Amino acid sequence: MADVIKLSVFAVICCAITLTVRAYRPELAQQAAVAAGAMVLIYAMEKLGGIFGEIKTMLETYGVPSELLTVLIKLTGIVYLVQFAADACRDANETAIAGRVELAGRIMIVSLCIPCIKQAMDMIARLMEGAG
Template sequence: MNPFVVCAFAVAATGAIIVAKQARAEIALLASATAGVVIFIYIIQGLVPFLDFIKNAADDSGAGPYFSVMLKALGISMCCRVSADICRDSGENALASRVELAGKVGIVVISLPLVKQLLEIAKDMM
């Protein structure tokens, strides 16, 4: 992943959005959301080799299941953050809050197996 590509794309998109905003605000909003999603996808694609390396290292050390939950939580939080930001940019603050709440609930749900293991360890120690 090249951060300069992201910067160049963002600056070009910003220029196009400013021009579009003068003509039709709704087109500018759609262009802004689209540019944000394109950048998000580009960043995620750039992270794949790094995440594969870390996942293999975690599997080799026996921490694979824990790391898997952490990666899923990271993915949920990133996706919900981008979605909530798009909602806020559109003036939908209440909807953005619901997206963030859904992300938090999703993270809690995928963490339940870890909580169960933690409680079993605590029970065995007693």
């Protein structure tokens, strides 16, 4: 809970700073907002290590291949980075670029999921052969 409070206070302070900078130096306000967003993202990414550690333990406990954890980590990274980039583009009033970034992210996510889907389909086929 304390981390959420720290993060929220930091974000509000960054917004106040960005608004102040925008009033006096509008050309620097965008950079201030992107820097603040990057710091928030880095802070959040640090918390992901513990989450992935727990997921790895669960996967090992149930005998799930470790490649799935690698895919999960990559997917999570893509989602966060694409969202950050698209939001930065929107903040700069570049909605068309933001849309293309999101589309590219979706394509990357699908391409990462295809091997997992194939693996699941192979497993289902083996189970059906064994049941028949």
